[in-house]
Amino acid sequence: MSDYSNLKTEEMVLNMGPQHPSTHGVLRLEIKLDGELIVEVKPHVGYLHRCFEKHCEAMTYPQIVPYVDRMDYLASMSNELGYAIAVERLMGIQVPERVEYIRVIMAELQRIASHMVALGTYGLDIGAFTPFLYLFADRERILSIFEETCGARLLYNYIWVGGLSHDLHPDFIRKAKEFVTYFRPKITELNNLLSYNKIFIERTANVGILPIETAINYGMTGPNLRASGLKWDLRRDDPYSIYDKFEFDIPVGKGWVGTLGDCWDRYFVRVLEMEQSLNILDQALAQIPDGDVTSAIPKRIKPAERQIYTRVENPRGELGYFIVSKGGLQPHRVKVRPPSFISLGLMNELCKGHLVADVIAILGSIDIVLGEVDR
């Protein structure tokens, strides 16, 4: 055997992003490499910082709604829902039942749309281009439904404090039902094309394993937490709106093809969640009552001096709003608990010892949106 001890190896620092096709936005990862093995990953955030929280202090409560849209721009409806619920609880407003139903329908459609982006871009990260376009084409159907409802495709300003900006258009229920029946078989198609693909499984199974203890310690929520095996979903465990009226399962990771909590589990939990969202939509679309959607909107939103923390189950995890009111027209402080930001904190833990290609696989699987990370 030759002696290689005098050979010097060098760690290489690879700068991934902010202009990189797979960082899902303007994220910069500082990756320390030993050959192709990862020694350390350091995420640098802030390229998209827009002072959301500071901004809120200068605006009235209804004015904040459009800003909330722009946090997790792939799940604007869910963001609005969380904010509306927070302010309503702050003021003790009871909204009509029709409003609650419409909100749930919107939030679940949004969850499906958001998961479509997550799964599609994840396939893209792994190198499969086609599922990405299939899913985006299907997402377009949801966006069209949204567009017909409230005029916007991405940033809706639809769910207001105490109600909605306006009622559904007459064709909405039919179109939403059509989408539900259309999309169910598409999930099977996605599974056949991507989920059960041997290469895809090779790339994602047993990669980036997140044990349940670590997940809890890092404050992971949403699909990332459930993929590690914990059945924790705010829609069931801390019900808001009218989620307690619906029958649905909470899919959890089972280590189907690899270890519990690996990338494939995180991916597949999202696939299953889309099915469950379709179930909720089925029920909600069938039961939706008539009523006025603007009746409960207060003329002037001026909560008493108090503070509140509410949380909702966003597609990416638990979105929390901490609002402090000093009795004025503007909130004194709005603090957001962004699920993406907290998920991003795990990057180093998950990536250590993997290969460069796995960074992409892991980053894609925790599904972050930079608009929410930076706010």
Place this chain on the structure above:
Amino acid sequence: MIIYEYLSELFGSPVLASVIQSLFPLIFLIPFALFAVWLERKVSAFMQDRIGPNRVGKHGWLQTVADILKLIQKEDITAANADKPLFNIAPVLVFAGSYLAFAAIPFSSAYIGSSIDLGLLFIVAASGFVVAGILMGGWASNNKYSLLGAVRSAAQVVSYEIPTVLVILSVVMLTGSLSLYELSEMQTSSIHNWILFGGNAPLLQKILLIPFMFIGFIILYISSLAEVNRTPFDIPEAESELVAGFHTEYSGMKFAMFFLAEYANMFAVSAIVSAIFLGGYQSPFGYLGNTLGLTWLVPIEQFLWFSAKGLFFVFVQMWLRWTLPRLRVDQLMALCWKYLIPIAFVNLLIIGLIVLIKI
């Protein structure tokens, strides 16, 4: 062959004839590359429920021409810290490597660039040439992504040459020839003479050989995919990880050279696969020219058959690319060293045995 003789007679000098003949593949290659790029975009669009290019020319078939014109006009950027001589040579070298392979590919019985006896070996060697260019480009760019891509590519191409050579060896044991021209001539007249179906061996031997020939064919096709860096083996240029791998820093015509080389390579490996296993330029049904008594028509038909077979495999490459995800670099190596090479070895031994016992 005939064309070469005709040319040397015409010019009265074999040297001049050789020089002119060496440009012939280019006449084929450039329209092919233009067509293949367009085809790739149309195929992918078709598979992804899109329309694809449809603005320039009917069905967008002039799109690639427009793209090339754009690339020619573009500023030729050399990164500030690049190693300029190497940076400039690399694309030429890569293209030269893939162009070299065309010298030994028999397009029809009337035309083969150089009918050397060691054609197959020459092609394997020539494809090794490409690696040097890729490494050069990756290193000279002075970009970490490019370097990673280049190193991966070198490892990949060198590894996958082993199963390729093993399969070629097993074919050589059956046919006793390394010349692609002779191989093609052997597989004449009908499908059952294709080497995929045991070539000219006696019947019983043929039946024994068929399954192993199929295994060899599949191994060769998989390794050819790896050698041209196509999905699922497009790790050197893995877009989602390394942006564009070794050619990240290239722009304008130099980028176009890499692009052209990629498509040239795609056809080259497809042509080799079809020349070795699927009868090369031989028609599976006999020739129209022979039936009509027009002998000059036969080489043209052969050329069309050869292009069709090559294009079919190019199409399969595209099909795979738009269906499959990408392997990781260690999995790629594992596939090669743990599966393909052992299987190819066993296959080689079995084929050798069958040929040896001469049933």
